[in-house]
Amino acid sequence: AQSVSQHNHHVILSEAASLELGCNYSYGGTVNLFWYVQYPGQHLQLLLKYFSGDPLVKGIKGFEAEFIKSKFSFNLRKPSVQWSDTAEYFCAVNAGDSGYALNFGKGTSLLVTP
Amino acid sequence: ETGVTQSPTHLIKTRGQQVTLRCSSQSGHNTVSWYQQALGQGPQFIFQYYREEENGRGNFPPRFSGLQFPNYSSELNVNALELDDSALYLCASSLDGWANNEQFFGPGTRLTVL
Numbered sequence: 001a002q003s004v005s006q007h008n009h010h011v012i013l014s015e016a017a018s019l020e021l022g023c024n025y026s027y028g029g030t031v032n033l034f035w036y037v038q039y040p041g042q043h044l045q046l047l048l049k050y051f052s053g054d055p056l057v058k059g060i061k062g063f064e065a066e067f068i069k070s071k072f073s074f075n076l077r078k079p080s081v082q083w084s085d086t087a088e089y090f091c092a093v094n095a096g097d098s099g100y101a102l103n104f105g106k107g108t109s110l111l112v113t114p
Numbered sequence: 115e116t117g118v119t120q121s122p123t124h125l126i127k128t129r130g131q132q133v134t135l136r137c138s139s140q141s142g143h144n145t146v147s148w149y150q151q152a153l154g155q156g157p158q159f160i161f162q163y164y165r166e167e168e169n170g171r172g173n174f175p176p177r178f179s180g181l182q183f184p185n186y187s188s189e190l191n192v193n194a195l196e197l198d199d200s201a202l203y204l205c206a207s208s209l210d211g212w213a214n215n216e217q218f219f220g221p222g223t224r225l226t227v228l
Contacts, residue, residue: 004156006156036219043117043118043219043220044204044206045219046216049216090156090157092156100164100169101147101159101162101172102147102157102159102217103159104149104156104157104158105156106155107154107155107156
């Protein structure tokens with residue numbers, strides 16, 4: 001069965017620090033990859049997505065992610081975090097041949113301190 | 115453009131009861147997916163409805179059932195509630211039943227089973 005692993009459950013950073021959140025998945029076929037974010041009191045919203053092409057994907061608010069097929073990874077990065085990036089971050093994978101379901105990781109809670 | 119809405123916001127039920135949760139999809143979307151998010155976990159796919167038909171189902175028992183109406187709004191019904199059904203239930207709408215069309219999430223319904 002497909003699984004999605006997020007290595008860091010809780011991350012605390014100071015403003016201006018660099019961020020990298022790990023995501024690995026177990027599926028050998030074609031995949032579509034997503035990072036979602038949930039700010040306190042708000043809905044889940046899409047940060048970025050990868051379907052094909054350039055494995056370095058840029059999303060909203062300065063976030064980017066790199067798909068490394070050989071490592072089954074899709075890590076999220078931001079060079080310099082802000083207090084407003086405090087949120088829960090979820091990696092999600094869709095198996096290209098199953099079409100519909102998003103399989104989510106357990107999430108990483110990020111706290112950015114001033 | 116109206117986003118995804120869900121009702122009710124919160125609900126408290128006792129074991130053995132039945133519950134119905136409702137979701138209105140974003141304008142123009144014909145696909146609704148339902149997810150269960152237990153505390154400290156990522157969302158888990160329950161099922162998806164595309165043009166009033168169930169389009170795929172996750173690993174949930176038959177007591178979880180759903181409907182989609184001609185206006186593409188949807189209901190999630192859970193019979194014989196168990197304590198473990200306590201969770202945040204998320205609805206997401208998208209276009210044409212494929213996960214590579216972005217899924218837009220609603221705020222969720224918090225269900226507590228006592």
